Amino acid sequence: MANPTGWKPSMEKAAAAPAEAPEVGAGGATRGLAYEEPLLFERGSAGERMGVSLPPVQAGADLASDLPSELLRGPIAELPALFELEVVRHFTRLSAWNYGIDTGFYPLGSCTMKYNPKSSEALARLPGFANAHPLLPEELAQGSLELMWKLERALSEISGFAATTLTPAAGAQGELCGVMMIRAYHLSRGNARRKVLIPDTAHGTNPATSALNGYEVVQLASGPDGRLHPEAVRAAMDEDVAAIMITNPNTLGIFESHIAEIAEIVHAKGGLVYGDGANLNALLGVARPGDMGFDVMQFNLHKTFATPHGGGGPGSGPVAVTEALAPFLPLPVVAREGERFRLVQSERERPQSIGKLREFHGNFGMFVRAYALIREYGPEGLRATGQLAVLNANYVRAKLKDVYHLPFETDSLHEVVFTDKALKPSGVTTMDVAKRLIDHGFHPPTVYFPLVVPGALMIEPTETESKETIDRFVTAMRDVADQVKTDPEGVKAAPEKPVRARLDETRAARKPVLRWRPGMKVD
Amino acid sequence: MRYHPHTPDEIRDMLAAAGATSLDDLFRSIPDALKLKRPLDVAPALDEISLFAELRRIAARNATEHPPFVGAGAYPHHVPPVVDQLLLRGEFFTAYTPYQPEVAQGTLQALFEWQTFVCLLTGMDVANASMYDGASSTAEAALMATRATGRSKVVVSAAVHPEYRRVLRTYLAAMRDEVVVVPYGADGRTDLTALEREVDGRTAAVIIGYPNFFGVVDALPEAARIAKKAGALSIAVTSEAVALGLLKGPGELGADVATGTFQSFGNGLQYGGPAPGFFAARESILRQMPGRLCGATRDKHGRRGFVLTLSTREQHIRREKATSNICTNAGLCALASTIHLALLGRNGLAHLARLNHARGRELRAAMERAGFGLRFSGPTFNEMAFEVGDAEAVVSRLAQRGIAAGAPLARWYPDDPRMKGALLCVATELHTPELIELFARSVRG
Numbered sequence: 001m002a003n004p005t006g007w008k009p010s011m012e013k014a015a016a017a018p019a020e021a022p023e024v025g026a027g028g029a030t031r032g033l034a035y036e037e038p039l040l041f042e043r044g045s046a047g048e049r050m051g052v053s054l055p056p057v058q059a060g061a062d063l064a065s066d067l068p069s070e071l072l073r074g075p076i077a078e079l080p081a082l083f084e085l086e087v088v089r090h091f092t093r094l095s096a097w098n099y100g101i102d103t104g105f106y107p108l109g110s111c112t113m114k115y116n117p118k119s120s121e122a123l124a125r126l127p128g129f130a131n132a133h134p135l136l137p138e139e140l141a142q143g144s145l146e147l148m149w150k151l152e153r154a155l156s157e158i159s160g161f162a163a164t165t166l167t168p169a170a171g172a173q174g175e176l177c178g179v180m181m182i183r184a185y186h187l188s189r190g191n192a193r194r195k196v197l198i199p200d201t202a203h204g205t206n207p208a209t210s211a212l213n214g215y216e217v218v219q220l221a222s223g224p225d226g227r228l229h230p231e232a233v234r235a236a237m238d239e240d241v242a243a244i245m246i247t248n249p250n251t252l253g254i255f256e257s258h259i260a261e262i263a264e265i266v267h268a269k270g271g272l273v274y275g276d277g278a279n280l281n282a283l284l285g286v287a288r289p290g291d292m293g294f295d296v297m298q299f300n301l302h303k304t305f306a307t308p309h310g311g312g313g314p315g316s317g318p319v320a321v322t323e324a325l326a327p328f329l330p331l332p333v334v335a336r337e338g339e340r341f342r343l344v345q346s347e348r349e350r351p352q353s354i355g356k357l358r359e360f361h362g363n364f365g366m367f368v369r370a371y372a373l374i375r376e377y378g379p380e381g382l383r384a385t386g387q388l389a390v391l392n393a394n395y396v397r398a399k400l401k402d403v404y405h406l407p408f409e410t411d412s413l414h415e416v417v418f419t420d421k422a423l424k425p426s427g428v429t430t431m432d433v434a435k436r437l438i439d440h441g442f443h444p445p446t447v448y449f450p451l452v453v454p455g456a457l458m459i460e461p462t463e464t465e466s467k468e469t470i471d472r473f474v475t476a477m478r479d480v481a482d483q484v485k486t487d488p489e490g491v492k493a494a495p496e497k498p499v500r501a502r503l504d505e506t507r508a509a510r511k512p513v514l515r516w517r518p519g520m521k522v523d
Numbered sequence: 524m525r526y527h528p529h530t531p532d533e534i535r536d537m538l539a540a541a542g543a544t545s546l547d548d549l550f551r552s553i554p555d556a557l558k559l560k561r562p563l564d565v566a567p568a569l570d571e572i573s574l575f576a577e578l579r580r581i582a583a584r585n586a587t588e589h590p591p592f593v594g595a596g597a598y599p600h601h602v603p604p605v606v607d608q609l610l611l612r613g614e615f616f617t618a619y620t621p622y623q624p625e626v627a628q629g630t631l632q633a634l635f636e637w638q639t640f641v642c643l644l645t646g647m648d649v650a651n652a653s654m655y656d657g658a659s660s661t662a663e664a665a666l667m668a669t670r671a672t673g674r675s676k677v678v679v680s681a682a683v684h685p686e687y688r689r690v691l692r693t694y695l696a697a698m699r700d701e702v703v704v705v706p707y708g709a710d711g712r713t714d715l716t717a718l719e720r721e722v723d724g725r726t727a728a729v730i731i732g733y734p735n736f737f738g739v740v741d742a743l744p745e746a747a748r749i750a751k752k753a754g755a756l757s758i759a760v761t762s763e764a765v766a767l768g769l770l771k772g773p774g775e776l777g778a779d780v781a782t783g784t785f786q787s788f789g790n791g792l793q794y795g796g797p798a799p800g801f802f803a804a805r806e807s808i809l810r811q812m813p814g815r816l817c818g819a820t821r822d823k824h825g826r827r828g829f830v831l832t833l834s835t836r837e838q839h840i841r842r843e844k845a846t847s848n849i850c851t852n853a854g855l856c857a858l859a860s861t862i863h864l865a866l867l868g869r870n871g872l873a874h875l876a877r878l879n880h881a882r883g884r885e886l887r888a889a890m891e892r893a894g895f896g897l898r899f900s901g902p903t904f905n906e907m908a909f910e911v912g913d914a915e916a917v918v919s920r921l922a923q924r925g926i927a928a929g930a931p932l933a934r935w936y937p938d939d940p941r942m943k944g945a946l947l948c949v950a951t952e953l954h955t956p957e958l959i960e961l962f963a964r965s966v967r968g
Contacts, residue, residue, distance in 0.1 A: 037632070039632065039635070039636060039639075040636050040865050041636070041639060048870055049868065049870065050866070050867065050868050050869075050870040050871035050874070051603075051605070051865065051866035051867070051868060051871065052603055052866050052867055052871045052874075052875070053603075054601075054871070054874055054875060054878060054952060055878065055952065055955075057874065057877045057878050057881050058881055058885075066884070066902055066903075067740060067769070067770070067880075067902045067904075068740070068902060070744075071740060071770050071771050071776070072769060072770065072771065073769065073770060073771045073772070073775075074873070075869045075870060075872070075873040076643050076644070076768075076869055076872070076873075077869070078643050079640075079643060079864075079868055079869035079872060080865065080868050080869065081868045081869045081870055082865060082866070082868050084605060084866065087605065087862065087865045087866050088605060088609065090865065091609040091612075091615075091633070091862055091865075092609065092612070094615075094628070094629035094632055094633055095609070095612040095614040095615050095629050096614065096629065097614075097626075097627075097628035097629040097632070098614035098615060098618050098626065098627055098628070098629035098630055099614065099618060099623075099626035099627065100613045100614045100615065100616060100617035100618040101613070101617035101618075102613025102614065102616070102617045103613065103614055103617075106617075106619070108619055108622075111619055113617075113619060114526075115526055116616070116617050117526065119571055119574065119575075121611065122575075123574075123575065123578045124793075125607075126578065126579060126582040127582070127587055128579075128581075128582030128583055128584070128585040128587055129582050129585065129793065129794065130587075130791045130792070130793055131587035131599075131791060131792055132585045132587050132792060132793070132794040133587075133591040133593055133597055133599065133792050133794070133795075133927055134596075134597050134792065134794050134795025134796075135591075135593050135595055135597070135927070135930055136585070136586070136587075136591065136593075136794075136927050137918055137919070137922040137927060139922055140585065140586035140587075140922055140925065140927060141585055141586075141794070142584040142585070143581045143582050143583065143584030143585035144585055144794045146581055146584060147578075147581050154565050154566075157563055157564050157565055158563055158565065160559075169655035169656060169659065169796070169797070169853075170655060170849075170850065170851040170852070171850065171851060172838070172848045172849055172850045172851065173655060173659065173849075175848065176697075176848060180693070180697055183697065203839075204837075204838040204839040204840070204841075204842045204845070204850075205838050205839075205848050205850050207838075207842040207843035208838035208841070208842060208843060208845040208847070208848035209848045210843060211843040211844070211845070211848075212666075212694075212697060212698070212847070212848055213697045213698075214697060214698055214699060217842070217843045254552070255550075255552040255553050257552055257553065257554055259557070260554070260556070260557060285559065285562070285563050286550055286553070286558060286559060287550075287553050287557050287558050287559055288559055291557060291559065292557050300851075302851065308616050308617055308855065309617065309618065309619045309620070309851075310615070310616055310618070310854050310855025310856075310858070311615055311618045311619070311620065311621065311627070311629075311630035311633075311634075311854040311855060311858065312619070312620040312621065312630070312634075312652065312653075312815065312851060312852055312854030312855075313620075313653070313655075313797070313851040313852045313853045313854045313855060313856070314655075314796070314797030314851075314852075314853045314854075314855060314856055315851035316797075330693070354693055354696075355689055355690075355692055355693035355696070356658070356686060356689040356690050356693055357659065357690060357693055358655055358656045358658050358659050358690060358796070359596055359597075359656050359657060359658040359684070359686040359687060359690065359784075359795065359796075360596070360597065360686065360794070360795025360796060361794065361795050361796070362795070362796055363796040363797040364793050364794035364795055364796055365793040365794075365796065365797055366796075366797065368578070371578075372574060372578060374565060375566060375568075375569050375574055375577065375578075376568060376569055376570075376571070376574050377524070377568055378565065378566065378567045378568025378569070379562040379563040379564070379565055379567070379568075380562070380568065381524050381527075381568050382563055382565065383562070383563070384524065384527055385527070387546040387549065388527055388529055388534075388546075390546075390549045390550065391529070391534065391537055391538065391541070391546060391549060392537075394537075394541035394543065394549055395537040395540055395541050397541070398540045398541045398542065399540065410552070411549075411551065411552040413549075413550070413552070434623065435623075435625065438623070438625060438626055443623065443626060444623055446622075449839070463526075463527060464526050464527070464528070465528070466528035466529070466533075467528075467529065467533045467536070467537060495625050495626075498625040498626050498628075499625075499628055500624070500625050500628055500822040500826060500828040501625065501822040501823045501824055501826075502625065502822060502823050503624045503625065503820050503821070503822050503828045503829075503830050504820045504821055504822070504823070505820065505830050505832065507820045507821065508818040508819065508820035508830045508832040509818070509832050509833055509835075512809070512816075512818050512832060512833060513818055513819040513820075514635075514638055514649050514650075514809075514816055514817070514818050514819075514832075515635070515638050515639040515642045515648075515649065515650065516635070516636070516639040520819075522819045522820060522821055522827050
């Protein structure tokens with residue numbers, strides 16, 4: 001078989017090289033035994049192989065005789081034909097090319113990469129949960145409904161709101177849901193309004209969500225302390241503004257301490273306040289968005305409540321609202337009648353509902369995991385979560401602010417943003433630092449976000465990381481800063497330990513190769 | 524607390540380093556009036572043993588002993604243990620979106636393989652890295668069609684999954700677009716005369732189920748032709764993707780976009796989610812597509828690798844001008860499907876599809892023996908609607924025996940008198956011939 005990955009065997013050369021122990025980074029990273037692995041489709045596709053065991057198809061006449069022959073296809077020639085062990089090795093090897101929280105420290109700012117409890121996985125796989133069909137008759141699904149009802153109550157209490165929908169599939173769909181409810185609320189009062197105010201520190205999903213609802217986005221500048229100031233809101237606020245979308249703490253990790261006054265200004269002109277709950281981890285048990293003037297907020301269960309990120313989802317983005325917005329919640333809603341639970345599915349029962357956002361009832365598998373975490377923590381554990389997350393971030397900040405430029409002196413909560421300003425004379429950038437951290441054995445922080453900070457390095461340690469781990473990370477960050485002075489080219493050449501060095505993103509976008517085809521070439 | 528590693532000494536040292544006097548002091552930037560002055564009113568903490576007891580109690584209130592005979596958008600299938608064991612490898616499971624490709628080649632290559640599987644099964648040129656679910660994927664396809672054509676009317680068959688249509692309505696209402704529903708005929712297929720009448724120069728998209736909500740293999744080639752003639756995009760929706768092991772891909776039949784879910788591959792029922800939505804299209808629409816795309820490239824030593832690409836369509840770059848607001852999708856579910864499809868391969872997929880079709884035929888035969896005919900005359904794969912008299916009564920009666928009998932179609936079509944006795948049932952590889960026979964007799968009572 002041709003070698004599709006571009007890998008060249010070099011055993012002789014390796015054997016001839018002088019024995020030298022590989023460099024070990026501050027995180028303990030060294031090179032492991034890693035394999036080149038072709039695409040599934042490039043593997044042998046020998047004849048009759050398959051990796052499943054299925055009952056036979058009853059022999060008989062032409063089985064598909066009742067289907068229109070012009071719609072029938074034979075076996076799809078390009079699909080591979082593999083046996084079980086081949087598939088197991090393929091994905092095991094691919095997994096070894098990945099870095100997860102289970103591998104090491106993952107301080108990706110705004111993503112809250114905390115430990116994902118293994119218990120939660122076992123619980124989500126209890127047959128009663130895992131095998132429940134979404135259209136089970138309600139009397140056969142009381143367990144699912146009880147869990148949803150209890151999670152809904154717990155999330156409402158944690159966030160300080162009247163009610164919560166569990167339906168949205170991820171944070172961004174939660175935002176969509178929230179802004180749809182805001183629009184429905186205004187429409188019910190005669191006018192949907194035209195604009196949404198969004199601070200310049202916001203996640204990209206906020207403006208994208210507003211646009212999906214047909215709203216014009218008005219960007220507000222943050223003040224020199226990284227906070228949104230009431231004057232900026234007052235100047236932009238009028239009766240054409242449907243809402244303001246605020247992340248609190250914001251993406252600089254700074255608490256928007258004028259939130260109550262801002263909410264007053266917006267409410268006074270009939271607008272609503274949307275809370276992006278991506279950073280809720282900082283506030284758990286300490287303060288509640290519902291008590292600060294927010295009218296609606298989405299959760300990210302895959303951040304705050306430790307459901308796995310899975311390489312990009314599934315997420316789960318419940319949305320909490322005040323009493324005034326509750327009639328607009330999407331369907332279904334779980335209702336409790338004594339010890340029985342039922343799903344309210346019909347717009348006849350909830351005439352003001354914005355409708356359905358996804359099929360069935362939401363990402364139930366994630367509800368089980370989040371509920372399990374809340375039950376294991378209890379009130380004290382939840383509060384300790386917020387406290388220790390903030391402690392870890394402040395410790396990182398204190399340990400690094402003499403070597404990395406801190407753009408805002410304002411207090412940090414759960415995350416801290418540095419920049420590459422101090423490294424500039426050497427020509428080393430934030431991206432170079434990020435890549436060099438990989439060689440030390442750490443996942444890089446979020447880079448170049450928020451957009452208002454040039455060369456941002458956004459670090460969110462989360463509460464599940466120990467002081468020892470953070471100390472090692474701090475050492476790595478400082479080692480990189482030292483190396484910038486003595487060997488900037490070495491930093492720019494990083495990473496050297498992973499299975500791939502820096503990848504050419506321009507090439508990928510210029511001549512997109514988005515799927516395998518026979519004879520696939522990447523030029 | 525096993526997830527909180529800090530000792531009291533460490534907390535003291537760390538506070539000192541951070542210049543704070545106490546944990547509370549760390550929150551001095553929050554005005555006092557906004558702080559919570561009491562413990563959260565949530566249930567007290569549980570140890571692991573008590574936690575398992577409590578969740579087992581709750582799970583036991585669900586009846587899942589028998590495979591359900593209801594599909595209707597979520598299909599009971601066998602998931603080989605290999606899928607879950609590989610999925611649970613922490614390197615996959617606990618990774619984030621692959622923003623740093625050098626340490627995410629595993630996720631990225633698997634996504635590239637997923638995109639390839641989706642293309643091969645749907646007969647399309649390109650596919651994205653997954654969507655939330657079939658319904659929102661379909662709604663996003665309709666939004667994409669309005670952008671690509673500059674038109675605002677979307678024509679959807681009444682035989683498309685009702686929940687998908689509800690989601691479509693929610694998404695399109697936000698953009699003030701118009702949704703027009705065309706009826707189905709006695710064969711359970713879209714009424715092509717009505718479709719032709721509705722599709723005009725203002726139409727952005729025509730949406731057809733394949734197979735449709737009634738399990739009927741709808742008239743996709745004809746619908747695609749009608750759409751094409753009017754300059755509209757044709758969107759084919761598939762919830763039971765196993766059918767694509769026996770039926771030609773929508774792309775081969777003239778559809779421009781294929782959406783739906785691959786839940787049937789490697790993802791259990793989980794009370795309806797999560798499962799991977801898919802989105803595939805012709806190459807010409809690539810730059811209008813929502814969601815993430817994984818592409819091949821090379822590293823600085825010339826070795827092949829994978830990255831997220833064409834992200835200038837996406838919210839984190841384009842903000843309010845993005846093609847969608849989607850960020851996190853259903854990557855892990857897509858990985859589960861990818862592993863299952865790798866195990867199935869060319870031979871297993873064809874086999875599984877034929878087996879499902881055969882089980883559907885056994886269900887039909889058993890129900891006919893029990894005295895229940897088909898509601899619709901159109902061709903079916905593994906799911907079909909039967910005329911059972913009082914469908915709700917049948918469901919209640921079988922529920923008492925712990926069996927999920929099917930979906931009474933009158934719930935979604937209350938105004939159609941033909942639906943009063945219609946019960947939508949499915950049979951897959953999980954439903955043995957004996958179980959099917961028992962089920963048919965139980966329906967009779």
